[in-house]
Amino acid sequence: xxxxxxxxxxxxxxxxxLAGPGxxxxxxxxxxxxxxxxxxxxxxxxxxxxxxDALDIARTLDQPRKAFGTKVTSPVxxxxxxxxxxxxxxxKDSHVWHCSLSLRADEGQLTDAGWETIANEFATRMGxxxxxxxxxxxxxxxxxGASKNGNDHIHFVAQMVTEDGSKARTHxxxxxAQKICGELEKEHGLAxxxxxxxxxxxxxxxxGEKRRAEREQAPWVEKIELRRRLRAALAGSKSEAxxxxxxxxxxxxxRPRFAEGRTNEVTGYSVALPSPEGSDRAPIFYxxxxxxxxxxxxxxxxxxxxxxxGDPQALGVWQEHHRSARASSxxxxxxxxxxxxxxxxxxxxxxxxxAKIFAAGSMKxxxxxxxxxxxxxxxxxxxxxxxxAYGYMARQINRAGSKNAxxxxxxxxxxxxxxxxxxxxxxxxxxxxxLAATSVALGAMVVAEAQxxxxxxxxxxxxxxxxxxxxxxxxxxxxxxxxxxxxGMTQQELDRMQSLLRAQRGNKPTPSTGQAPPVTPKPYQPPxxxxxxxxxxxx
Numbered sequence: 001x002x003x004x005x006x007x008x009x010x011x012x013x014x015x016x017x018l019a020g021p022g023x024x025x026x027x028x029x030x031x032x033x034x035x036x037x038x039x040x041x042x043x044x045x046x047x048x049x050x051x052x053d054a055l056d057i058a059r060t061l062d063q064p065r066k067a068f069g070t071k072v073t074s075p076v077x078x079x080x081x082x083x084x085x086x087x088x089x090x091x092k093d094s095h096v097w098h099c100s101l102s103l104r105a106d107e108g109q110l111t112d113a114g115w116e117t118i119a120n121e122f123a124t125r126m127g128x129x130x131x132x133x134x135x136x137x138x139x140x141x142x143x144x145g146a147s148k149n150g151n152d153h154i155h156f157v158a159q160m161v162t163e164d165g166s167k168a169r170t171h172x173x174x175x176x177a178q179k180i181c182g183e184l185e186k187e188h189g190l191a192x193x194x195x196x197x198x199x200x201x202x203x204x205x206x207x208g209e210k211r212r213a214e215r216e217q218a219p220w221v222e223k224i225e226l227r228r229r230l231r232a233a234l235a236g237s238k239s240e241a242x243x244x245x246x247x248x249x250x251x252x253x254x255r256p257r258f259a260e261g262r263t264n265e266v267t268g269y270s271v272a273l274p275s276p277e278g279s280d281r282a283p284i285f286y287x288x289x290x291x292x293x294x295x296x297x298x299x300x301x302x303x304x305x306x307x308x309x310g311d312p313q314a315l316g317v318w319q320e321h322h323r324s325a326r327a328s329s330x331x332x333x334x335x336x337x338x339x340x341x342x343x344x345x346x347x348x349x350x351x352x353x354x355a356k357i358f359a360a361g362s363m364k365x366x367x368x369x370x371x372x373x374x375x376x377x378x379x380x381x382x383x384x385x386x387x388x389a390y391g392y393m394a395r396q397i398n399r400a401g402s403k404n405a406x407x408x409x410x411x412x413x414x415x416x417x418x419x420x421x422x423x424x425x426x427x428x429x430x431x432x433x434x435l436a437a438t439s440v441a442l443g444a445m446v447v448a449e450a451q452x453x454x455x456x457x458x459x460x461x462x463x464x465x466x467x468x469x470x471x472x473x474x475x476x477x478x479x480x481x482x483x484x485x486x487x488g489m490t491q492q493e494l495d496r497m498q499s500l501l502r503a504q505r506g507n508k509p510t511p512s513t514g515q516a517p518p519v520t521p522k523p524y525q526p527p528x529x530x531x532x533x534x535x536x537x538x539x
Contacts, residue, residue, distance in 0.1 A: 001118075001190055003177040004100045004206065007074060009093025011159070012058040018142045018155050019054035023211075028145035033112050033154060034119035035140040036129075038063075046112060049142070061138045061159045065095050068165030085257070086285070095160040097137075097170060099177060102153035103190065109152045115143055118184055119156060125180045127169050134164045203291060216276045219369050222284060223291050226252065226271055227381070228374050229331070230288060230295045231359035236334045240306050240314035244321065247271065250363065251331030253283055256318040266310050266318045268297050274326075292381055294352055303352075333363040344416055354416055355381040358446075361413045365453075372445040373413070379438055417446040 008014060019030045030049045032039070038060050043053050064070075074094040077086045101122065103110065110118075119141035123129050128137040139158035146152050160168045184190070205221040213221045220228075233246035247254045257268035272283035289296035294303075301308060336357070343349050344357060355377045362373035 001181045001185055002102050002204070003181050004102070004204075005174055005177060006098050006206075006208075007094040007160075008096040008098065011062050011096050011157075012055060014096055014098060014157060015054045015058040015061070015140075015142075016051070018144060018157070019049040019051070019057075022144070024148065026145065026148050030142060030144035031112075032057075033141050033143045034116040034123075036123075036136065036138045038138050039140045045116070057140060061140065061157070064138065064159060064163055064165065065161040068161065070161045070165050070167065071095075072160045072167055097158040097160050097168070097173075099156045100153050101156060101181070102147070102151045105146075105150035107152070107190065109146070112143065114188065115141065115154050118188065119154060121184060121187075122156060122180060123158070125183075126173070126176060128158050130162070135162050135166065135168075137162050137168045216279065218276065222273050223286055224378070225273060225370070226286060226288075227291050227295070228359045228362055228370060228377060230271065230291070231356045231377060231381070232333060232363040234295070234300060234303065235340060235356035235360040236336050237304060238337060240301060240304055240311040241317045243300060243304065244314060244317045246334060248321065249332055249334065253285075253326065254321050255285070256322055258322075263319065263322075264315060266297070266315070269318075294355075294381070331363070331367060333360060333367070336360055349416070351380040357413070357416045361416075361446075365449075372442045372449065375438075376417070376442045376446060379442065414447050414450045417444075417450075 018027075021027050031046050032043055032049070033045060034040070039057055042056055042060060043049065049057075065072075072093070072095040073091040075088040076090040076092050078089045080087045101118065123139055123141075128139050130136040137158045137160065139156065141154050141156050143154045158168065160170070162168055203223065205224060209221050209223065212218075229250040229252050230247060233243060233250050233252075237243035237246055244254060251274070253272045253274060255270050256266045257270065259265040259267050268287070268289075270285040270287055272285040275281055275283050287296075293299060298308065301310070306314075340353060340357065343353060349357070358373045358377035358380065362370055362377060366373055
């Protein structure tokens, strides 16, 4: 069961939305499953809420705030170009505490009685219920059917001003909600959210972020896409300066964070994607440590084996991007680090390695539309923070070291998918059946797609060899040496060779049939003499 917390300042608007049809008419039979005493007596449990019911519930929840005049606010922060930091520019009303509690889609639906018990326990353990009543907050839990993705859920809404006019205690509410949901999962036999107890959970996309992506018709949620691009950049980096350059080349705006009062010591960085074309909004910057802890600057430096306080040779590159608002206009992916390639071949990869490899492969083959490779990257990043120890040695593949870029890339991805399957067989070293099943399914898709690309490359090679053989048969008797199947000469190169031979013979056309005219041999000259006089021959 996953909690998702937001805060706002419009109680009537929120309750009206929860009791209404939804943005895509996805809400069905909105009704109360639980609530504080003031709300529970207004509408019977299970009865569908009307427009008037929603307004009455909102007014009841707002009464303590209006009676005492207590204000609850939170800071509004914006990026300051001068200081390179997010700074508070104002404050906004935040007396509405809203948390959705959602089950996995494969868990089915919970009864209203089950949701009532969970809502009451959640309210009590979060501190919204005071045994003496004075410090209690008014709250309601509304159920309106499954989400568009099939997740059964409820919406828990609480007033931040208590019955005596004081402010509700919400310190550290995000972590406390996670902990409480973990306890309720065990107590009520719900599916355990994988990774919660070990802290191996990546920041999930929020409803507002997903709606923004849909509104802007973007193929990705920005913070998920930033993770993909940063991992791909790290997969091919050999130094800190190289990493910064590769992040920029991946189409990401990157800005350093300097130590207080200094510009010669980088302590962190922030990243953003450029604003969509036609949009007047500013880029939204994220701290990489909030996206994935392995992408924080200290972890990046540790991965690259550089100094913990930064590589002096990277300082100039960082300073170039200070206050930068630009990114590479055409994102591109460089070669994978040779050390990483070798670890894949030898079966010595970690989850963090596989997350980077699949991200790099995704940037090469799925650049504008993230697919199975991007999902595989996310799957392995889920457990990369505290990976189990693996000593598996996988079968080596000679093609992974091929000079042919396409063949090498696809062979590496196929080997990485096989290693992922080995890890998934043990549920990633713990109780992670959902991630393991997802990884196995995605791995099969990765292998199939990579094999298809290899087959297509082989077919193109065969067609090219047939064309070369046909060209060779047409050039017999022209004085051009037989190319053979392995020479790799193209038609353009053959034409160039014929042109050079004609130039040597005084621009006389070469007969199309018969014996080629003999070429007068040159007198022998020892090496090193008259080296610049090659009489027009190609060196």
